[in-house]
Structure formats: structure tokens, C-alpha cells
Amino acid sequence: MAPPLSPLRLELMRRMQAGAAAGQVFTWSDFADLGPHEIVERHLLRLAASSEGVYVTSRASGDWDAFFAEFRVLRVARGVYYSPSRNRMTKRPTVPMAEHVVAAVVSRLGGRWLVPPEAAAHELGITNLVPARLVVETDLRLQPISLGNRTIEFQTRSARRLHWAGRAGGVVVQALAWAKDLLTMSGDEQERARIRRCVSRHLASEKGPEARIELQACVALVEDWMRGQIDLAMEEAGLDPVFAPSWHSGPAGDGEGPDPDEPQSGMRP
Known part of the structure; x- marks a missing residue:
């Protein structure tokens, strides 16, 4: 007869199971109220270790019944874990959303992406394509992550390049960058x-x-063609433009203006 589980492990399992359906991933910080980092991490590692062998066996045989007979935890990357649910169609374990994994991995190390x-x-509904290879720009040096049939790779970029990291306006800028050829x-x-x-x-x-406030505040970092497409989109929808008329009166922008996050040099009064 197996020994009873500790209250801490039971609470870890309860919280992770609650987030399984949404594809949530977890790091120690999600359980900081339960105890010291070392103790919580030890429990997470043990939960993942007990599931790993069953996962490998089930994947080789194609029979996932034994895997789902008990609560399972899998490790995505160092310090990042999730509890898989069962895909209704494939009957295999689900994998968390790539964006959730990236956010957990980068934020755990205090970086930006x-x-x-x-x-x-994809978030804006412009495309339904889900690429097998996802390249993420960040200020950290990280190893690639395998996530089901997808691979997440990381490219190191400067702080200037990452101005839009974590900003609502950045989603619009990045989406339009993807659609540039289709639009222009x-x-x-x-x-x-x-x-x-x-x-x-x-x-x-x-x-x-x-997003609109951020785009207006950082107009120098938005390329001219992109400003025009955003304002045209708003006009066609019967909404107020985001930039016009202010951006038309200034010098031509190319999206490479000064970074508002960086102090400007010059003579002091």
C-alpha cells in the first residue's frame, strides 16, 4: 500500500489539474505560497520523474490508458511543468500552448521576449497557420524546446529591438509585419x-x-506603411484613426526612430 501523499503534494496536484484543460504551465513561483523554492521544486521533479517512464512506455506502445490512469506531470523545460489532459481525437496527451511555455521559460529567468x-x-485572426518551428526573439540565450511536433527556437536580440516585448501594441506591430507582403x-x-x-x-x-495608446506614444517606431494600414483599417470600420493626422505632418518614419525607453543624450540646460 502506497504511503499517503503530503498536503503540499496534494495541493500541487490539485492546482495543476485545475489548469490542465487550459494548457497552463507552472513554475515554482506559482506555488511560492506553499513553501520554499527547494522543497516545491523537489516535489515537482518527483512528480515529473514518476510520469516520465510511463510516458515513454505509452508512446512506444501507443496505449495511453496506463498513462492516464493516474495524475501525471511532465517537464517541458528546466523549472517548467504541466499536467497533460487527454486529447479527445488522438487520445494522446495534450501539449501546452507554445506562448505559455515561452512566457514561463523567459519570465523565470527575468528576461523579455x-x-x-x-x-x-494568429492571435488577430489573420492566419490559421500554426508553424512547426517557432522562432522567438529574446534577450536571453536559451536552448531550443521540443513541444509535441513543434520546436521553439530562441534568437538573442538587443534591448532596442525588444521595445515591443510584453506590450499590447507589439502584437499589432508583429502581426502586420507578418502580413506586410499581402498588404503592400x-x-x-x-x-x-x-x-x-x-x-x-x-x-x-x-x-x-x-494598444492604441502604446502605438501613438511610440509612433516613431511604427513604419509609415504600417501606420497607413492601421488608420485605413480603422477608417473602413468607421472608427477614429490611431495616428492621423499627427503622423502625416512629421518627418517620414521607417520604424527605426529613437527608443522611448532609452535616455536621450544632449546638452543639459
Whole structure:
């Protein structure tokens, strides 16, 4: 007969099971109220170790019944864990959303990361494509992560390049960067109008006000063609433009203006 589980481990399991359906991932910080880092991490490692062998066996045989007979925890990366649920169609363990994994891995180390253009375009509804290889720009040096059939790779970038990291306006900028060729080259006007509707719908949503304020505050970092597409999207939706007329009167922008986060040099009065 197995010994009874400790209250701490039972609470870990309860919380992780509650987040399984949403594909939530966990780090020690999610359980900081339960005890010291070393003790919580030890319990998480033991839960993952007890599941790993069963996972390997089930994957080799294709029979997942034994795996799901008990509560399971899998480790995605160092210090990052999740409890898989069972996919109704494939009957295999689900994998967490790539964005959740990236956020947990980077934030655990105190870094910043930029939403990949394809992920931002997917969030706005511009595309339904889910690439097998996801490249994430960050200020950390990190090893690739395998996530089911997908691979997450990391590219180190400067702080200036990562200005839009963690900002609501950054999702719009990255999504439009992904759709640049579709919007600026000759092609299907109906497709361009559809993309602009996705942009205006996002900027009119509950996330929109924060994104619009950030875009206006950092107008020098938004390329001219992108400003024009955003304002056109708003105009077509019967909404107030984000930039016009202020950005038309200034010097031509290329998205490479000074970073508002960096102190400006010059003579002091």
C-alpha cells in the first residue's frame, strides 16, 4: 500500500489539474505560497520523474490508458511543468500552448521576449497557420524546446529591438509585419480588406485602448506603411484613426526612430 501523499503534494496536484484543460504551465513561483523554492521544486521533479517512464512506455506502445490512469506531470523545460489532459481525437496527451511555455521559460529567468509575427497574426485572426518551428526573439540565450511536433527556437536580440516585448501594441506591430507582403504588394484587395478588418476588430476589442495608446506614444517606431494600414483599417470600420493626422505632418518614419525607453543624450540646460 502506497504511503499517503503530503498536503503540499496534494495541493500541487490539485492546482495543476485545475489548469490542465487550459494548457497552463507552472513554475515554482506559482506555488511560492506553499513553501520554499527547494522543497516545491523537489516535489515537482518527483512528480515529473514518476510520469516520465510511463510516458515513454505509452508512446512506444501507443496505449495511453496506463498513462492516464493516474495524475501525471511532465517537464517541458528546466523549472517548467504541466499536467497533460487527454486529447479527445488522438487520445494522446495534450501539449501546452507554445506562448505559455515561452512566457514561463523567459519570465523565470527575468528576461523579455517578442511575440513571433506568425503567432501575433494568429492571435488577430489573420492566419490559421500554426508553424512547426517557432522562432522567438529574446534577450536571453536559451536552448531550443521540443513541444509535441513543434520546436521553439530562441534568437538573442538587443534591448532596442525588444521595445515591443510584453506590450499590447507589439502584437499589432508583429502581426502586420507578418502580413506586410499581402498588404503592400499587388494582389487580392479582398484579402487586404480582410486583414484590415482583423486589425480594426482587435483595436476595437477590450485590448484595443491599451494598444492604441502604446502605438501613438511610440509612433516613431511604427513604419509609415504600417501606420497607413492601421488608420485605413480603422477608417473602413468607421472608427477614429490611431495616428492621423499627427503622423502625416512629421518627418517620414521607417520604424527605426529613437527608443522611448532609452535616455536621450544632449546638452543639459
